[in-house]
Amino acid sequence: MRGLSRELLRSGVGRVGVALAAILATLAVWVLATYPADFGPSRWSDPSVWADFPKAAPPSWTALLGGEPAQHRILSATEPAGVVTRGPAEIRTYAMPFTYRESEPPTFLSFRLGEVGYTGRPPSYSVVLVRPDGTEVALYRGTVNGPRPGEEPPYVRNADEPVRVLLSAETGAAEATAEMLAKAYGVTVDPADLRGRPEAALFGVPDGSGRFTPLHGEYRMEVRLAVADTTDTVSEVGTVVGGAVYGLAGTDTQGRDLMEGLLFGLPVALLIGLSAAIVSTAIGTGLGLISGFMGGRVDLLIQRSADIVNNVPLLPLLIFMVFVLGSQLWLILLVLVAFSWPGLTILIRSMILGLRGGQEVEAAVALGANKRHIIRRHIFPHTAPFVFTQMIFFVPAAILAEAGLAFLGLGDPSLPTWGQILENGFRTGAVFLGYWWWVIAPGLAIVVTAVTFMLLSLAMEPIVNPRLRRDS
Amino acid sequence: MSAGAAAGPLLRVEDLVVEYATSKGAVRAVDGVSFTIDAPGEALGVIGESGSGKSSLANAIIRVLPRNARIAGGRVSLAGRDITALPDDVFRREVRWKGIAMVFQGAMHALNPVIRVGDQATERLRQDGVSRRDADARLTGLLERVGLPRGTGERYPHELSGGMKQRVMIAMALTHDPPLLILDEPTSALDVSIQAQIMNLLKELKRERGIAMLFITHDLALASDLCDRIAVVYAGQVRELGAAEAVLADARDPYTERLMASIPRLRGDAPPGFLAGAPPDLRTPPTGCRFAARCPVVFERCVEPPPLVEVSPGHVARCWRSPAGSAAAPGSAAAPGSAAAPRRTRADRAW
Amino acid sequence: MLLAVLVLLVISLGATGYSDRILNAVVGEEMRGLRTTLAQTIRDPDELDQTLAVRQAELEQSYGLDQAWYSRLPGMVARVLTFDLGTARTLRSTEGSNRIVDIVLERLPNTMLLLTTSLCITAAFGLVLGVWLATRIGSRLDRLVSWVAAISYALPGWWTGILLILVFGFALRWLPTGGMFSTPPPTDPLGRLLDLLYHAILPILTLVIVSIGPSVYVVRTMTMSVAQEDHVTLARAKGLDERTVRNRHILRVAAPPIVTGLILGLAGSLGGSILVETVFEWQGMGRLYYDAIAGTPDEGMIVALTFMFTLLYVIARLILEILYVFLDPRVRYEDGRARAV
DSSP, X not given: OXXXXXXXXXXXXXXXXXXXXXXXXXXXXXXXXXXXXXXXXXXITOGGGGTTSOSSOOOGGGGGGSSOOOBOXXXXXXXXXXXXXXXXXEEEEEEEEEEEOOXXXXXXXXXXXXXXXXXXXXXXXXXXXXXXXXXEEEEEEEEOOOOOXXXXXXXEESSSSOEEXXXXXXXXXXXXXXXXXXXXXXXXXXXXXXXXXXXXXXXXXXXXXXXXXXXXXXXXXXXXXXXXXXXXXXXXXXXXXXXXXXXXXOBOTTOOBHHXXXXXXXXXXXXXXXHHHHHHHHHHHHHHXXXXXXXXXXXXXXXXXXXXXXXXXXXXXXXXXXXXXXXXXXXXXXXXXXXXXXXXXHHXXXXXXXXXXXXXXXXXXXXXXXXXXXXXIIIHHHHHHHHHHHHHHHHHHHHHHHHHHHHTTOSOTTSOOHHHHHHHHHHTTHHHHTOHHXXXXXXXXXXXXXXXXXXXXXXXXXXXOGGGOTTO | OOOOOOSSOSEEEEEEEEEEEETTEEEEEEEEEEEEEOTTTOEEEEEOOTTSSHHHHHHHHTTOOOTTEEEEEEEEEETTEEOSSSOHHHIIIIIBTTTEEEEOSOHHHHSOTTSOHHHHHTHHHHHTTOOHHHHHHHHHHHHHHTTOOTTGGGSOGGGSOHHHHHHHHHHHHTTTOOSEEEEESTTTTSXXXXXXXXXXXXXXXXXXXXXXXXXXXXXXXXXXXXXXXXEEEETTEEEEEEEHHHHHHSOOSHHHHHHHHXXXXXXXXXXXXXXXXXXXXXXXXXSSOTTGGGOTTOOGGGGSOOOOEXXXXXXXXXXXXXXXXXXXXXXXXXXXXXXXOOOOOGGGSOO | OHHHHHHHHHHHHHHTTHXXXXXXXXXXXXHHHHHHHHHXXXXXXXXXXXXXXXXXXXXXXXXXXXXXXXXXXXXHHHHHHTTOOOBOSSOOOTTOOOBHHHHHHHHHHHHHHHHHHHHHHHHHHHHHHHHHHHTTTTSHHHHHHHHHHHHHHHSOHHHHHHHHIIIIIIISOOSOSSSSSOSSOOSSHHHHHHHHHHHHHHHHHHHHHHHHHHHHHHHHHHHXXXXXXXXXXXXXXXXXXXXXXXXXXXXXXXXXXXXXXXXXHHHHHHHHHHHHHHHHTOOSHHHHHXXXXXXXXXXXXXXXXXXXXXXXXXXXXXXXHHHHHHHOTXXXXXXXXXXXX
């Protein structure tokens, strides 16, 4: 093993391979430690988690390439910034400040109200945008749902899911914006024009020609909540100032942060690759050893089986088997292993046969060694490097096979893998809609991981094939 | 090139140096070796252990050194013509196989496994423009001469035994009637009885055709059977060179003497001699005599590298003790007293 | 050998109870259609159910569902071997036939076009580059090629295809983004051919990119390995010119493992073609596979296609065995099986 690590670090190929492998391993461990185990169902496939995220947004670093797209901001407040009491009632003002400096207006504005508990009259609230120029626009007014017939206090609303209002689509918001423009700037705008896209006006000043120049500065989204009883509770208010870009890897059409999915896919891919490789290698080597040592009918049986299995093309049969048996992860792995062991078996067997007839074993036998000793000390050291190299070589094959399956829609649906992300993208037509980040990143992840193992395997080649040593 | 009566030796090797470039530095596998072979029909045996440089020597003469090796000094002349300086294509056309042919060791892998042996053997003839019929006819005659049954030419190498393959190699080497044949351990991979047959064949060919031979082996006894003269190499240098009888009966170099002593004797009770240690690492060759570390008769003078010294006409040895007589350890028979000062004679010039 | 593979396939079909599933599904489908039709004429629900039940029993009997799967086996094997592969559920051939055989055979040449062309290009490049590199082991170029080979092997074919579409189809707009013909396709034969080739460029390029790295690497390694053998040194010592040495003593000897590698690479391409055809909407067998899986699964089609792919692979292996006997005289036939002498 020492010789192995020395050889690995000797060549440039090996060094890069080891470095990459170390990075991947560290990342994988970090992901395993920080992500929930049921990330798939609990987070990835849960639309409510992603409700506030921009949909199909390119990664935020694309802003560097030109333009200044709006940043995506998700804000919330749990405690009021100011409270005004009037007898038993209260007006709580929640403030969510943010700074706007981009040249593109936000893509949307939304409001979110968390769990509310009240005993008497339901609270009412207004959502107001305070601009740096001092003007205010009351975008929305609402009341929490009243008590239903037969319901007893205390009343709880929005416990499972917060109420969300898309402010940009509200007629009230458009009218309020038009009103503000008329009063503060003397510009008349038809609310019908604003409805659906009031952001340019909300975040800009009119330039006289019907368009708006961005108004940079400190903004504040205020929620003024009036409760009838001071014991009424509000868990959280929030707002989303929609951006055009998000995150390191962008989002998909469901708003899912692709970076999260990609990171989660890393330990999954490594798990798939390594477990398939290890099991397949173990079986292959084991059968090869048995075949080589026992000879006779056992040997014949194993060789024939290996021959048959070797004669089938992997992917079509993999597809078929998964289709028949179901697309659970362990089944996929099982099928992968079931079709990959013969190669190693045949090779190990011929190595064994060669070694058995060789002088090293002959000498050991003459010295009185028993079979187990011979296997351990005289056969294994010769086959071990080869077996190890083959195992490393198989990892990318397994990862690619699983990705291919997932791409065809046959992956395990509860487990987001890179292939699955790509499948989602492909089926949603990401290719044709130009959502390149959705497509490039997962594929790149696959390639980098596979290449890492390929490099390691390449670097170990001189051990297995001494003729390839550089200075021979 | 026919082996006519030429003035001067057929093969002259002068101060040949062969260097290998390795990741750990340059290694001189052959470090200033000189000898001659005179026509007709003289066989020179080159004896050495593994790593002594003997195979590099042979490969250098016919210029099939591996990519990381080169002739770093010295000269090889064939019938008076300097062949080290010849451009590659001229050398290939005129010297290889026509002037010098080679028989390799381990005929197991030296034959192309996917081509019939007959086709392989006549390859050079065909490349030179000889018609298939003439080439085949010539080959048939040669195959018969080396003792192979008819139809051997149709076979593939894996269908032949080791001895048969070696005979094919010999027949193949003779297609152009070369005046010089280099044989690099031609019998190492064969068992003793086959070995004897091959050696007999070589002796017959030598006698009949007057082919000169450079016979490379680690087996002193084998060489003594065939060769007229013997050169012993160690660590890239010639340590002793002379007529076979002279070297065998009166070894003047301690290494040669140890080699002789290690051959088991049929008669007598004395156990064979044994030489401890290993040859020096040629990446950093020793500054003094290269055999000093293992020499049984080493003394103070040995820190200075000894030159080749003529100890009797036609017999040279590289040892400070050699002119004084046999290089046997003190106490054994025929060890005269003082070590006379070595005479620098024509020994250092090419023979 | 071929027989063994097929038998294995068919047995595994039966053993997984899968054939039960297909047939049940087929029956179920028929019954659904029947119910809809009958419901329009028979008003009484009981009478409807009764009629359907009778029909169902008839169907089950005709498909042999009332028997255990192993007694159906011989019939299945016979059907598969005679290429009676049943009918497709929703897909049709261009002539409207719903016989699976027709549909598959129609798509076969399209797949073959991609596979054989890419195989030839890959082999040609592999041989030329690999041999050239074998003389330059250890050089910077050689190391670069090692990197490229590693990356090439790691590239998923379908992802590469998508990338190429993005770059050449969208960004640069040089090549079409998919399909086999333009819409509308040209009517004259030459135009059609050119259009087809135009559309084939990207898929073939994808297949080549993915397999060229390993191909060059294998040839280089094999060639280099052989070039160090003693018989090559002997060939040089004999005074043969370099070209002869290279062709007769290096390449000719390295041919068996190289050819093996290439043909086994074909196996990988078979799988890859499924994915590449899917990405490029190339109407070949691979795309057919995808169509049969996505949407409503067409079990009969899937079985048939798996069988076809396996068949193709087995044929390729057979060709390889035959070629190998010619290439390597050390292997000869003895009692029906190739044995190393």
